[in-house]
Amino acid sequence: NAGVTQTPKFRILKIGQSMTLQCAQDMNHNYMYWYRQDPGMGLKLIYYSVGAGITDKGEVPNGYNVSRSTTEDFPLRLELAAPSQTSVYFCATTPLGVHQPQHFGDGTRLSIL
Amino acid sequence: RKEVEQDPGPFNVPEGATVAFNCTYSNSASQSFFWYRQDCRKEPKLLMSVYSSGNEDGRFTAQLNRASQYISLLIRDSKLSDSATYLCVVEGNTGKLIFGQGTTLQVKP
Numbered sequence: 001n002a003g004v005t006q007t008p009k010f011r012i013l014k015i016g017q018s019m020t021l022q023c024a025q026d027m028n029h030n031y032m033y034w035y036r037q038d039p040g041m042g043l044k045l046i047y048y049s050v051g052a053g054i055t056d057k058g059e060v061p062n063g064y065n066v067s068r069s070t071t072e073d074f075p076l077r078l079e080l081a082a083p084s085q086t087s088v089y090f091c092a093t094t095p096l097g098v099h100q101p102q103h104f105g106d107g108t109r110l111s112i113l
Numbered sequence: 114r115k116e117v118e119q120d121p122g123p124f125n126v127p128e129g130a131t132v133a134f135n136c137t138y139s140n141s142a143s144q145s146f147f148w149y150r151q152d153c154r155k156e157p158k159l160l161m162s163v164y165s166s167g168n169e170d171g172r173f174t175a176q177l178n179r180a181s182q183y184i185s186l187l188i189r190d191s192k193l194s195d196s197a198t199y200l201c202v203v204e205g206n207t208g209k210l211i212f213g214q215g216t217t218l219q220v221k222p
Binding site (some may be wrong): 107 | 157
């Protein structure tokens with residue numbers, strides 16, 4: 001039982017490149033979230049999903065896209081990477097609602113140069 | 114006013130000390146409160162939920178003060194292994210959970 005799995009763990013991108021951060025969970029949780037965490041800062045919600053086929057914007061969605069075609073997977077896409085998107089990205093899940101404590105993956109460290 | 118505010122610290126304390134962190138929040142209708150622990154370059158992990166009546170888990174005590182809109186975390190008999198960043202998480206104005214920036218604790222031998 002892996003819980004929440006994020007890939008890759010580290011990545012360096014050039015400005016303007018695109019990439020997809022993968023998040024997979026095997027807990028059958030309905031709710032999934034993407035956060036970014038800049039140094040010395042709290043987590044900021046990028047996008048979230050309450051179930052397959054349903055996604056919604058969080059606090060900082062600009063420059064990102066998501067999809068949720070299955071319960072298990074919630075990929076985050078960067079279309080045109082910018083230096084401001086250098087951050088640590090965490091995927092999280094909750095079973096039933098946004099007010100429940102979240103279970104996190106171990107993060108993707110992304111640098112854009 | 115930020116939705117959730119924490120003193121970033123760092124708090125430097127000797128082993129065995131008692132240390133307390135506060136976290137203020139702006140949404141008076143908040144119903145969900147949590148403390149998370151985050152080790153350096155790791156993911157946040159749930160430390161404890163915070164209940165209206167206050168709750169304790171071993172050396173850790175969490176309290177909620179609705180009148181003044183803050184939650185607190187008290188750590189007794191600090192251990193070296195308690196060194197970490199402690200994140201306050203509160204239901205925000207939009208109904209979603211908001212993370213504070215964290216308070217860093219360093220426990221020294």
